[in-house]
Amino acid sequence: MSDAKMLLDASDREMSAAYMMWYRYSRKPAAVIGTLIVLSAIAMAVFAPWIAPHPKDVGTVVNFRARHHAPELAHLFGTDQVGRDILSRALFGMRVSLLLVLGVLGISVPVGTVLGLVAGYFGGWVERVITGLTNVMLAMPPLVLALAVSNLLEPTLTNAMLAITLQWWTWHARLIYAVSKSVAAEDYIEAARLSGAGPLHILFREILPNCVSVISVKTTLDAAFVILLGATLSFLGFGVKPPTPDLGSMVAAGRQFMPDYWGEVLCPGAAVLYVTLGFNLLGDGLRDMFDVES
Amino acid sequence: MTDALLQVEGLNVSFTTYGRTRQVLRDVSFSVAAGERVALIGETGSGKSVTAKAIIGTLPNAATITGGAIRLEGREVLHMPPGEREALKGTAFSLIMQDPLSSFNPVFLIGTHLDDVMRFADRRRGVRASRAERRDRIAAVLRRVQLADPERVMNSYPSELSGGMRQRVLIGLALLHQPKLLIADEPGTALDVTTQDEIMNLINQLVREEGMALLMITHNLGVVRKVADRVVVMHHGDIVETGDCHRILGAPAQDYTRALIDAVPPLYGPRVTTQALTEGAPIVEAGALTKTFGRRRSEFTAVREVSLTLRKGEIFGLAGESGSGKTTVARMMMGLLSPTTGQVTFHETPAKGRPLAQIVYQNPGTSLNPKRTVAQSLSVPLKALGKKGAVRQVRMQELMALVRLPVSYLGKYPHELSGGQKQRVAIARALAAEPKILILDEPTAALDVSVQKTVIDLLLQLREELGLTYFMISHDLSLMRNFCSRIAVMLRGEIVEEGATPDVFAAPEHPYTRALIAAIPVISDDEERMKPAVTDEERARTLVATTV
Numbered sequence: 001m002s003d004a005k006m007l008l009d010a011s012d013r014e015m016s017a018a019y020m021m022w023y024r025y026s027r028k029p030a031a032v033i034g035t036l037i038v039l040s041a042i043a044m045a046v047f048a049p050w051i052a053p054h055p056k057d058v059g060t061v062v063n064f065r066a067r068h069h070a071p072e073l074a075h076l077f078g079t080d081q082v083g084r085d086i087l088s089r090a091l092f093g094m095r096v097s098l099l100l101v102l103g104v105l106g107i108s109v110p111v112g113t114v115l116g117l118v119a120g121y122f123g124g125w126v127e128r129v130i131t132g133l134t135n136v137m138l139a140m141p142p143l144v145l146a147l148a149v150s151n152l153l154e155p156t157l158t159n160a161m162l163a164i165t166l167q168w169w170t171w172h173a174r175l176i177y178a179v180s181k182s183v184a185a186e187d188y189i190e191a192a193r194l195s196g197a198g199p200l201h202i203l204f205r206e207i208l209p210n211c212v213s214v215i216s217v218k219t220t221l222d223a224a225f226v227i228l229l230g231a232t233l234s235f236l237g238f239g240v241k242p243p244t245p246d247l248g249s250m251v252a253a254g255r256q257f258m259p260d261y262w263g264e265v266l267c268p269g270a271a272v273l274y275v276t277l278g279f280n281l282l283g284d285g286l287r288d289m290f291d292v293e294s
Numbered sequence: 295m296t297d298a299l300l301q302v303e304g305l306n307v308s309f310t311t312y313g314r315t316r317q318v319l320r321d322v323s324f325s326v327a328a329g330e331r332v333a334l335i336g337e338t339g340s341g342k343s344v345t346a347k348a349i350i351g352t353l354p355n356a357a358t359i360t361g362g363a364i365r366l367e368g369r370e371v372l373h374m375p376p377g378e379r380e381a382l383k384g385t386a387f388s389l390i391m392q393d394p395l396s397s398f399n400p401v402f403l404i405g406t407h408l409d410d411v412m413r414f415a416d417r418r419r420g421v422r423a424s425r426a427e428r429r430d431r432i433a434a435v436l437r438r439v440q441l442a443d444p445e446r447v448m449n450s451y452p453s454e455l456s457g458g459m460r461q462r463v464l465i466g467l468a469l470l471h472q473p474k475l476l477i478a479d480e481p482g483t484a485l486d487v488t489t490q491d492e493i494m495n496l497i498n499q500l501v502r503e504e505g506m507a508l509l510m511i512t513h514n515l516g517v518v519r520k521v522a523d524r525v526v527v528m529h530h531g532d533i534v535e536t537g538d539c540h541r542i543l544g545a546p547a548q549d550y551t552r553a554l555i556d557a558v559p560p561l562y563g564p565r566v567t568t569q570a571l572t573e574g575a576p577i578v579e580a581g582a583l584t585k586t587f588g589r590r591r592s593e594f595t596a597v598r599e600v601s602l603t604l605r606k607g608e609i610f611g612l613a614g615e616s617g618s619g620k621t622t623v624a625r626m627m628m629g630l631l632s633p634t635t636g637q638v639t640f641h642e643t644p645a646k647g648r649p650l651a652q653i654v655y656q657n658p659g660t661s662l663n664p665k666r667t668v669a670q671s672l673s674v675p676l677k678a679l680g681k682k683g684a685v686r687q688v689r690m691q692e693l694m695a696l697v698r699l700p701v702s703y704l705g706k707y708p709h710e711l712s713g714g715q716k717q718r719v720a721i722a723r724a725l726a727a728e729p730k731i732l733i734l735d736e737p738t739a740a741l742d743v744s745v746q747k748t749v750i751d752l753l754l755q756l757r758e759e760l761g762l763t764y765f766m767i768s769h770d771l772s773l774m775r776n777f778c779s780r781i782a783v784m785l786r787g788e789i790v791e792e793g794a795t796p797d798v799f800a801a802p803e804h805p806y807t808r809a810l811i812a813a814i815p816v817i818s819d820d821e822e823r824m825k826p827a828v829t830d831e832e833r834a835r836t837l838v839a840t841t842v
Contacts, residue, residue, distance in 0.1 A: 016710075017707065191655070196649065197678065206666070
């Protein structure tokens, strides 16, 4: 290591890791904006029943007299073909999108992480089986697989979640496998084994902490993809069943009335854009922030 | 001092990281006259490399020059237009880089690499030359650095050359345009001592023949004695003292310089400490160990028929250069690697659940988990021994006391500790498992020389207190001379010499041992004279050639 690098390191030694991370993060406007967007999106989804101007419109409400209202004060983005408030439905649609993210990543991240850790640390036939399975799953286009699964089953939120999850864990498994394999070769892993640590300790206490930064960056960026994929499925009619509002199916429904009633597409479309943009900015910010240790 | 080739005056540099500014160079002034050889020495963080980078103009973005001047041939370079300053590179001064492997792009042939450098420099200076002309000039330069077959070198990829040959090419690269000043940043540090010795001889010869001036940046005082006329000692960004090389090494005026010199393990003379040979019972016995890696065609025998006995309470040293098989032998003897043929016998069985041996690794930066605190790292072996709650806490505090670290460090992460402190934690972790044997795998190679001494002293004290047996693997013979009671020398997978340390150093029998000892950079002329004699024929027979 060069002397200059050492000097930089020496100055780092006087600061806490948390301070260095905060410093890097706070100097990235994009990351801060991303955080604000994601937090606001979550708030909108959680408090949808209270902030939506017409929360009743989420259900099977039909009010043909109010159909295709142009944007006005009572209906900021107008109403749809059965007279429901677009904005209210879009707010509830974000709820569905974020629930989908929670479900898909809540299952596939832990599953992928554990499989990746195990494959990278143990090697041998365990590694061959897990990486083989991962490669086979990765060979299938995610949208096609998701369409096939939701075609076989009923189009519900749970099934859409299942369809995406089935494929999603592979990305995490492959990523963590690579990190785990390189960490497993470090001296401190051998030292831990020599001093009597068992495989569970090594996997979860020694290797996993070194994967946390990679996992959190990947998960954040993934959230954006999952929202897009979920919206695509609903757009094609394989996602959430009506009348549950979903951003994808709202765009699909509003599409027929373009360009006259543009609010019907614009509002859910903008919501998708808003949330995905937020997650992407946050993901990039996290990547810069964690760069400290690598 | 108007005739100075390089003059650095009152140089101040500060680094800004995470919003905080620290001054790393304070009023650094020195000069290098034409044809003079100057060494800039100092430990980690002394600012020696920062000084070199400021001269070359490659400071990192975090650095700011806050004052001072750098003059090359009387011209101030700091305020020069970038284009003009660029034109100085390669002609007024040239740099020999430290790492012979990472300095080359692995996908280009050496010839392509050199041709690019030459073409760019020619374009800068408005010289027109054909490819064939450039090739002749390159071949001539490679011959200057004693590479016997320039054509073959030019048609090789970097990975096809040995480390020594790559270092020679790097030197050649610096010579392409007959610079007046050669700046060398720790050349040969990554190489074996014997290769390093050859590289220093080459640099010396080139500097003398071409009449170049040399600015050598190094932490190795032995190297300094070999290649410098004058020495500039740096410490924490300040110049401690400047003077004639022999005067500084022989009679330093400053305490810091004296401490630095005292920390260098002596090879011969009155300062050498000899560890008494202990006639303990054998703990581990290895019989005719052979280890072969790879299969059939790519088969490689790393260790051949090695028999060794480790005795209780001794400090055994296994010496050898990189690739000699010393680490493989150590791992087989400790049961971490199974031999292809041969056997290991343990004469002492450890108490239930307790390992016989623990390892202290070379680089404390990679042997401690960066995400775990000192306490968490220490708790692993303690947990394995069934120590819980308050007992574990007390034991941790004892261990910290044992390695002379404050108990408050238990809560720190490795990146908050210095290299020496990290190595102490690594030693504490090894001791926590209560082993009988400690394997020391180059335990001080990654540390500064003054820190190295404190770690070695600690290890010697611990052996007294705990009755441990040490098995040390190292390439640093002068360190082993002072630390080991018995040593064995390995060459290409075989043990060529074994005996009590003083005997081996007083009268080395095998030519390789002699060549190895002769190559060690020492800091006094007396020691140089006491080195064993090696003939060129012996050297050629035992050392890896770096010229063909």
